[in-house]
Amino acid sequence: MRLHLLPSLLLAQVFSFTSAWPSPSGSLGKRDAEFVQVRTKLTHDHSGRKGDPNEKYFHESTFNPHYDGRFAEKTLPEEDRHKHLTALLQSYLSTMHAIGAETWLMHGSLLGWWWNRKILPWDSDVDVQVSESSIRFLADFYNMTVHRFKLPSINMEEGRKYMLEVNPHWSNATVEDRYNMIDARWIDTDTGLFIDITAVRKDRTAEAGGKKGHLMCKDKHHYREEDIFPLRTSEYEGVKVKIPYAYADLLQEEYGPEALVQKSYENHIFNSEKLEWIPIGLDLL
Ligand SMILES: *[C@@H]1O[C@H](CO)[C@@H](O)[C@H](O)[C@H]1NC(C)=O
Ligand SMILES: *[C@@H]1O[C@H](CO)[C@@H](O)[C@H](O)[C@H]1NC(C)=O
Numbered sequence: 001m002r003l004h005l006l007p008s009l010l011l012a013q014v015f016s017f018t019s020a021w022p023s024p025s026g027s028l029g030k031r032d033a034e035f036v037q038v039r040t041k042l043t044h045d046h047s048g049r050k051g052d053p054n055e056k057y058f059h060e061s062t063f064n065p066h067y068d069g070r071f072a073e074k075t076l077p078e079e080d081r082h083k084h085l086t087a088l089l090q091s092y093l094s095t096m097h098a099i100g101a102e103t104w105l106m107h108g109s110l111l112g113w114w115w116n117r118k119i120l121p122w123d124s125d126v127d128v129q130v131s132e133s134s135i136r137f138l139a140d141f142y143n144m145t146v147h148r149f150k151l152p153s154i155n156m157e158e159g160r161k162y163m164l165e166v167n168p169h170w171s172n173a174t175v176e177d178r179y180n181m182i183d184a185r186w187i188d189t190d191t192g193l194f195i196d197i198t199a200v201r202k203d204r205t206a207e208a209g210g211k212k213g214h215l216m217c218k219d220k221h222h223y224r225e226e227d228i229f230p231l232r233t234s235e236y237e238g239v240k241v242k243i244p245y246a247y248a249d250l251l252q253e254e255y256g257p258e259a260l261v262q263k264s265y266e267n268h269i270f271n272s273e274k275l276e277w278i279p280i281g282l283d284l285l
Contacts (some may be wrong), residue, residue: 003171032058033144033165035070040189042159046073056179057167061192066124068185072192083153084191086119086237089126091149091162092195093239099142102135103197104231104242113243113258115234122266126195131215134185135199139166141222146189161189173201173218181219200228208230223250 005069035045046069047059061069076084089109094102105113108129112120119126130138143166150159165187169180184197198217206214215226228249231242244250250261263270 032070034174036072038163038189040071042071042073043204044073045070053179055169055177057169058165058180058182058185066194067191068187068190068194072189076193081124082119082121082192084111084188084193085107085123087151087154088162088186088193088195089119089153089158089241090237091147091160092126092128095147095162095164095186096130097240099150101138101142102131102231102242103128103134104228104234106244106250107254109236110243110247111255112245112259113241114251115232115270115277117234119237120266121268121277121279122226128195129198129200130183132199132201133169135166135197138184139168139170140162142166156190163187163189170199173204175216175218175220177218177281181217183218190227190232206278247272 021088031102032047032049033041036048040042046061046063048062048069049059052059059069061072062068063073064075065225067075075081093103096120106129106148108123108125108163109124109127112118112235114125142164146239147162148159149162149163152158154160166184167182169177170183172180181198182196183199185194186197189195198219198221199214200217200223203211203214203216205224206216213224215225215228222245227246228244232247234241234243248260263272264280265277267280267282271278272278
């Protein structure tokens with residue numbers, strides 16, 4: 001398949017990066033920031049923390065695992081979700097780029113990039129990874145920072161605020177720490193949608209066994225260094241993005257070779273001229 005580069009949408013220029021302030025203190029809380037510290041509009045916390053084990057830092061909401069219950073009490077209507085997810089992703093990528101944190105796409109987000117440099121229309125989340133040095137950098141200097149964006153797709157006068165929260169367990173590099181596989185979150189403080197950020201680290205077990213160049217995430221994904229680095233530069237949803245070096249191999253390994261060529265998926269047909277996934281039924285119009 002030929003890869004097409006979409007013309008730049010120049011969206012990044014529309015962003016206004018107006019506020020980011022450093023973490024108030026370096027205190028090491030064991031659970032995510034208290035509701036009262038971060039609340040925006042809710043009167044009650046809808047985090048599902050009650051049922052979670054003590055050592056688990058991030059909590060999924062009581063109503064849906066893709067929402068942060070400190071900021072939302074219900075899911076978005078299906079037709080709105082994609083728009084907010086796109087804005088979430090654009091604000092994340094622009095911020096990481098601006099502050100110099102190394103991040104790249106993986107899993108379903110990378111598959112969407114392969115097809116048309118966009119989030120797959122049926123995807124309910126965004127998958128990104130960061131390097132070990134970047135998670136340290138984010139933990140040291142950007143934990144609990146809030147970043148305001150004015151986005152054309154989201155009609156809000158005052159802009160929308162996104163918060164970066166880093167799991168203090170990021171420094172525990174063992175897969176035994178299974179309640180803290182997510183190293184950080186980028187959270188839309190209005191809708192409660194968030195991006196899970198996972199750090200790709202040296203696989204210390206493999207290294208101890210004398211094997212070089214092996215990487216891992218706490219969610220148990222394993223990679224070879226040369227499959228990820230050097231990162232390639234591209235575009236995603238109109239903003240600059242990095243993608244892993246051997247993207248096609250990684251995608252085939254994860255989804256099978258047919259995922260890279262099959263043009264019918266999840267009730268959508270890929271239109272190669274428009275470079276869009278069109279819902280079945282609308283593809284004949
Ligand atoms: C980030 O800040 C929150 C809230 O204060 C705290 O619970 C957490 O431990 C901090 N994370 C890191 C990596 O310091
Ligand atoms: C990492 O987390 C696991 C599981 O909670 C724990 O048993 C282990 O002691 C931790 N390791 C470090 C270095 O903190």
